[in-house]
Structures are given as C-alpha cells and as structure tokens.
Amino acid sequence: xxxxxxxxxxxxxxxxxxxxxxxxxxxxxxxxxxxxxxxxxxxxxxxxxxxxxxxxxxxxxxxxxxxxxxxxxxxxxxxxxxxxxxxxxxxxxxxxxxxxxxxxxxxxxxxxxxxxxxxxxxxxxxxxxxxxxxxxxxxxxxxxxxxxxxxxxxxxxxxxxxxxxxxxxxxxxxxxxxxxxxxxxxxxxxxxxxxxxxxxxxxxxxxxxxxxxxxxxxxxxxxxxxxxxxxxxxxxxxxxxxxxxxxxxxxxxxxxxxxxxxxxxxxxxxxxxxxxxxxxxxxxxxxxxxxxxx
Amino acid sequence: xxxxxxxxxxxxxxxxxxxxxxxxxxxxxxxxxxxxxxxxxxxxxxxxxxxxxxxxxxxxxxxxxxxxxxxxxxxxxxxxxxxxxxxxxxxxxxxxxxxxxxxxxxxxxxxxxxxxxxxxxxxxxxxxxxxxxxxxxxxxxxxxxxxxxxxxxxxxxxxxxxxxxxxxxxxxxxxxxxxxxxxxxxxxxxxxxxxxxxxxxxxxxxxxxxxxxxxxxxxxxxxxxxxxxxxxxxxxxxxxxxxxxxxxxxxxxxxxxxxxxxxxxxxxxxxxxxxxxxxxxxxxxxxxxxxxxxxxxxxxxxxxxxxxxxxxxxxxxxxxxxxxxxxxxxxxxxxxxxxxxxxxxxxxxxxxxxxxxxxxxxxxxx
Numbered sequence: 001x002x003x004x005x006x007x008x009x010x011x012x013x014x015x016x017x018x019x020x021x022x023x024x025x026x027x028x029x030x031x032x033x034x035x036x037x038x039x040x041x042x043x044x045x046x047x048x049x050x051x052x053x054x055x056x057x058x059x060x061x062x063x064x065x066x067x068x069x070x071x072x073x074x075x076x077x078x079x080x081x082x083x084x085x086x087x088x089x090x091x092x093x094x095x096x097x098x099x100x101x102x103x104x105x106x107x108x109x110x111x112x113x114x115x116x117x118x119x120x121x122x123x124x125x126x127x128x129x130x131x132x133x134x135x136x137x138x139x140x141x142x143x144x145x146x147x148x149x150x151x152x153x154x155x156x157x158x159x160x161x162x163x164x165x166x167x168x169x170x171x172x173x174x175x176x177x178x179x180x181x182x183x184x185x186x187x188x189x190x191x192x193x194x195x196x197x198x199x200x201x202x203x204x205x206x207x208x209x210x211x212x213x214x215x216x217x218x219x220x221x222x223x224x225x226x227x228x229x230x231x232x233x234x235x236x237x238x239x240x241x242x243x244x245x246x247x248x249x250x251x252x253x254x255x256x257x258x259x260x261x262x263x264x265x266x267x268x269x270x271x272x273x274x275x276x277x278x279x280x281x282x283x284x285x286x287x288x289x290x291x292x293x294x
Numbered sequence: 295x296x297x298x299x300x301x302x303x304x305x306x307x308x309x310x311x312x313x314x315x316x317x318x319x320x321x322x323x324x325x326x327x328x329x330x331x332x333x334x335x336x337x338x339x340x341x342x343x344x345x346x347x348x349x350x351x352x353x354x355x356x357x358x359x360x361x362x363x364x365x366x367x368x369x370x371x372x373x374x375x376x377x378x379x380x381x382x383x384x385x386x387x388x389x390x391x392x393x394x395x396x397x398x399x400x401x402x403x404x405x406x407x408x409x410x411x412x413x414x415x416x417x418x419x420x421x422x423x424x425x426x427x428x429x430x431x432x433x434x435x436x437x438x439x440x441x442x443x444x445x446x447x448x449x450x451x452x453x454x455x456x457x458x459x460x461x462x463x464x465x466x467x468x469x470x471x472x473x474x475x476x477x478x479x480x481x482x483x484x485x486x487x488x489x490x491x492x493x494x495x496x497x498x499x500x501x502x503x504x505x506x507x508x509x510x511x512x513x514x515x516x517x518x519x520x521x522x523x524x525x526x527x528x529x530x531x532x533x534x535x536x537x538x539x540x541x542x543x544x545x546x547x548x549x550x551x552x553x554x555x556x557x558x559x560x561x562x563x564x565x566x567x568x569x570x571x572x573x574x575x576x577x578x579x580x581x582x583x584x585x586x587x588x589x590x591x592x593x594x595x596x597x598x599x600x601x602x603x604x605x606x607x608x609x610x611x612x613x614x615x616x617x618x619x620x621x622x623x624x625x626x627x628x629x630x631x632x633x634x635x636x637x638x639x640x641x642x643x644x645x646x647x648x649x650x651x652x653x654x655x656x657x658x659x660x
Contacts, residue, residue, distance in 0.1 A: 195377045
C-alpha cells in the first residue's frame with residue numbers, strides 16, 4: 001500500500017441519515033408489508049368470523065349471507081333438538097378423551113425428558129421411532145389401529161383405540177416441547193438439592209417439577225388441544241360413539257341449519273377458555289419468578 | 295458421623311473418565327479448620343477432587359477420609375460436607391428465605407422452625423432485607439451470599455467451594471474474598487476452595503495446593519508456595535518469579551555457577567542439593583521484585599548476579615512499575631521496580647540495561 005493512497009469519498013448521494021425524531025414518515029416498504037399482513041389475517045380469521053356471526057341469526061336464518069335477524073335461537077336448538085345429533089355426548093367424550101390424553105402425555109413427556117438428559121444405548125433409535133409417528137399420515141395410522149383392533153377381536157372405542165391413536169400424535173409433540181424446556185434446566189440445581197440432603201423423590205417434587213412447571217403446562221396445553229380437535233386419527237378408531245370433531249363432520253353432511261354454526265361458536269369458545277386458563281396460569285408462574293433464570 | 299472434626303485426608307485418590315485420567319494418585323492432608331485452596335489451570339483435576347470430597351463423584355481408586363472416617367460411597371449428607379456451586383445453583387422458584395431454609399425443609403422441620411433458623415443465618419450474611427426476593431432479583435454478590443448461607447445452615451464440617459468468585463467482577467471479587475475468609479473464621483470449619491486465580495489462592499489460603507494434570511505439584515503455606523516454588527511449573531504458574539534455564543558451569547562448595555546467554559555467569563546457592571554436577575541443565579528462579587536495573591557501565595558489587603538485556607515494555611501499576619525485559623532464551627523476564635525509585639531516573643523502552651540481583655536470592659528449581 002502506498003503512503004499516498006487517495007482517500008476515497010462516497011458519492012454525494014450518501015447523505016447523512018436523518019436523526020432520531022427528525023423524520024417520522026414510514027418507508028413505503030412498511031405499507032406494502034402491512035397490507036400483506038392485513039390480508040393474511042383476514043384470510044386466517046375471516047371465514048371463522050363469518051361462521052360466528054351467522055350463528056346468531058333468528059329462526060329464518062340460512063347457511064349463507066345475508067344475515068337474517070339476530071337471536072340465540074340456534075344455540076337453544078343445538079342443545080334441545082335430537083335431529084342435530086349427539087352433540088352433548090360428543091362434547092363430553094372429546095373432553096374426557098382430551099383429559100386422559102393430556103395426563104398421559106404430560107407424564108410420558110416428563111419421564112422421557114428426564115431419561116433423555118443422559119445418553120443411553122439405543123437412544124437415537126428410540127428417539128426416531130417416537131418422531132416417526134409424527135410423520136405418518138394420521139388417517140392411515142388410524143386405519144392401521146382400527147384394523148389391528150379388529151384383528152385382535154377388540155371393540156374399537158374412543159377410550160381405547162382412539163386414545164392410543166391420539167397419543168401417537170400428542171406424545172412425540174410433548175416430548176419435543178419437553179426437550180426444549182429441559183435444555184434450560186441446570187443440572188447443578190439437582191446436585192445442589194442432593195448436596196443439601198434431599199432424597200431423589202424430594203428433588204423431583206421440590207426442585208425439578210416446580211422449576212419445569214411452565215413447560216409442563218405448555219405440554220398439557222399441546223396435548224389437550226391436539227386431542228380435542230383431532231379428526232383423522234379418530235375416524236377409524238372411535239367405534240360406534242363419535243367424538244366432537246366426528247360429530248361435527250357428520251352434521252355437515254345432514255344438517256342444513258345455522259345450528260351447525262352455533263356448534264362452531266360454542267366449541268371455539270370452549271377451546272379459547274381452556275387455552276386462556278392455561279396461558280394465564282403460565283403467565284402467573286412466570287411473573288412470580290420474575291427475571292429468575294439468569 | 296463418629297467425629298465432628300473436619301480434617302481431610304486424601305490417600306492415593308485416583309479418578310479416570312473413560313480413557314482420560316483426571317486425578318492421578320493424590321495424597322494430601324488438610325487440617326481441621328484450615329482454608330485450603332486448590333490452584334491450577336482448567337482441566338488439572340482440581341474440581342474433580344472437590345466433587346469427590348463432596349460425594350458427587352466416586353474415585354476410581356484410593357481413600358478419602360473426613361474426620362478420620364472413610365467417606366467413599368457415602369451420600370453428601372452423611373459426609374457432612376456442603377458444596378457451593380460455581381453457578382451458585384440457587385433454586386429460581388424459591389425466595390431467598392426458602393432457598394436458605396431448603397436443607398431444613400427436606401429434613402422435615404416445620405415452617406416456623408426452619409424460617410427462624412434461616413432468618414438467623416440470613417442475618418449473618420447481612421441479607422435480612424432481601425429475604426423475600428427471588429434469586430433472579432439479586433446481584434451476583436448477593437446470590438453468592440445466599441448460596442453461602444444455604445450451604446452453611448446444615449452446619450457442615452467441610453465447606454466446598456467451586457470457583458466461587460469467578461462469576462463476579464473484579465471489585466466485587468476482592469470484596470467477597472474478604473467475606474469468605476470472615477465466614478470461614480466465624481464458622482470455624484474447613485474450607486476447600488477451587489480456583490485458577492493465583493492471587494485469590496495466596497490471599498485466602500492457609501494451605502495452597504498447586505496442581506497440574508491430575509497431580510499435586512506443591513502444597514504448602516501461601517508464602518512458601520509463592521516465594522519458594524519447588525519447580526519451574528509452580529514458579530511460572532504462581533507468577534512473581536523469573537525462570538532462567540542454563541547449564542551448570544561449576545559447583546563450588548555451597549554455590550554453583552550457571553552459564554546462560556547474555557549473562558556472565560549466575561551464582562546460585564546450592565541449598566543442600568548435592569546431586570548436581572557440571573554440565574547438568576538446571577532452572578533457577580529469581581523474584582521479579584528482587585531485580586534491580588542499572589545502566590550499562592555502572593559497577594556491580596560482589597555477590598550480585600547480572601544479566602545484560604534491553605527494555606521491551608513498561609507498564610505503570612500504581613504501587614510499582616512493571617518493566618518487561620528481553621528474556622534469557624526468550625523466557626518471560628520481568629522486573630517489578632518500586633514506583634518512587636523508578637521515577638527518580640526513569641528508563642525508556644529500548645534502553646539497554648543490566649538486570650541485577652543479590653546472588654543469595656536466586657532459587658534453584660528441581
């Protein structure tokens with residue numbers, strides 16, 4: 001490099017950047033992206049919103065716009081008319097199934113999370129076998145389980161074959177979430193507890209579970225929602241009694257009144273309620289421990 | 295738990311992880327109530343020894359005695375040791391009071407009883423106002439005091455500290471160092487402290503144990519290890535010494551002459567070592583603060599050693615001036631000069647100087 005290398009100046013157009021607050025206009029790219037996002041949100045929630053709105057029509061209401069009147073007639077109809085199908089039974093079965101699935105998923109994921117912290121022989125194979133059922137198409141998996149039950153001469157019911165089919169979906173999910181949660185768990189917490197005189201069981205009860213609780217609630221939430229609205233894995237495995245998604249599906253085939261929409265509104269509200277409660281619980285736990293995990 | 299005494303004895307303690315030997319046959323006695331520092335670079339096995347004393351790791355071979363009783367295989371509680379982890383390992387979901395009371399909780403004490411004891415302990419470490427905070431809301435120094443209180447509440451006979459000051463900034467480290475020593479005096483129990491910081495070890499410890507590659511290189515009082523290093527490794531690791539390598543020219547009575555490049559010849563006291571003869575390669579050490587620099591031509595008295603060299607860099611340190619010299623055989627060669635002396639006739643970088651010291655102050659290393 002020669003000592004007299006000329007100092008290269010940028011062309012004149014590279015002006016000084018406007019200082020903070022000097023220029024409050026947004027660049028044109030902001031408006032393009034904002035429009036794109038608005039369209040996305042509309043496509044995502046618009047159709048659902050139509051169903052919720054149409055469910056509040058009165059007796060004259062039909063399945064399409066325009067809206068005719070305003071009442072809660074179809075909600076009453078939903079729970080009183082027999083012709084709309086076994087909504088109440090389907091709802092109960094789906095809730096109970098989701099609860100069983102949630103409990104088993106939480107317990108299974110938690111134990112798997114603990115086990116996979118150490119390497120063990122064949123851990124890779126176990127892991128991929130577990131993840132494999134996530135990739136398998138749900139409908140095919142459901143048919144397989146249905147066939148197996150038939151072959152074994154067992155009746156397919158929502159609390160046996162459907163439960164298994166749902167677990168094949170929720171358990172791998174739960175385990176993956178648990179792995180992410182566990183990765184932030186410091187082993188020295190356990191060692192410290194042991195050092196201070198805690199028994200193995202006390203360590204789990206007083207240290208591991210409380211610290212992991214927000215993650216465990218997240219796994220529960222996953223398990224519940226995945227099971228509650230599962231259709232393809234339930235189709236061939238629930239036996240003679242329908243779960244709620246199956247009931248709704250069969251209603252779309254033979255019910256032509258807005259009570260179908262009312263059902264959509266009610267189930268959505270139920271889902272939001274459960275999710276809301278779980279999120280509130282997580283938020284409270286997070287708030288309580290403030291900026292703790294440093 | 296036959297004896298309440300916290301003296302520790304390691305006898306041939308050996309630990310292997312797979313193919314690597316972490317601790318290679320260590321023998322050591324730590325008296326009851328001593329402050330002992332294990333000092334060494336990372337991977338030298340010092341933390342492994344600590345964890346074996348704590349019971350979080352089992353030795354592959356050898357015996358660990360606490361209070362005269364072999365504790366290998368016993369859980370930490372029965373050893374009556376308590377460990378303070380490098381990350382402090384405070385439970386994030388429990389308040390400061392609940393953290394400190396945790397050992398009492400697992401022992402089945404009721405809430406009123408354990409809070410009473412915990413509050414007394416919190417007072418000792420001056421954390422009473424923070425009792426209801428969560429660990430995440432505390433500074434590093436406060437977290438450390440909580441960890442200390444939690445470990446001490448079990449009334450252990452040995453407290454094990456794994457790099458307790460490494461997570462703190464410089465100023466706080468010096469402050470907490472004093473605090474640790476104060477706590478140790480107050481509790482009157484044995485402290486084993488693992489560190490890679492030389493200054494920390496010699497400032498705190500009654501007994502400094504210098505380690506390298508799973509072996510103890512030297513164990514002794516801080517002053518002994520610093521001023522009388524046994525070999526080149528200890529001298530270089532503790533710092534404060536210049537190590538010069540050379541060949542023995544001649545042995546005359548109580549001294550020997552060492553030839554080194556750039557030096558006429560260096561006289562070293564033999565200090566009872568009679569197995570050395572001319573032609574042997576030896577290392578010798580001279581303290582950095584024993585060196586005096588003279589300008590060329592200034593006569594050197596009898597009984598002084600001298601080395602011709604040149605000043606490479608000068609660093610002002612406040613209390614003294616650190617002058618880095620061109621070393622013999624490219625080794626580090628540094629003089630610590632008293633600040634006032636230096637500035638009466640300051641040297642400049644690049645000056646040719648004669649580094650001199652009293653021959654008696656040279657130390658022959660093994």
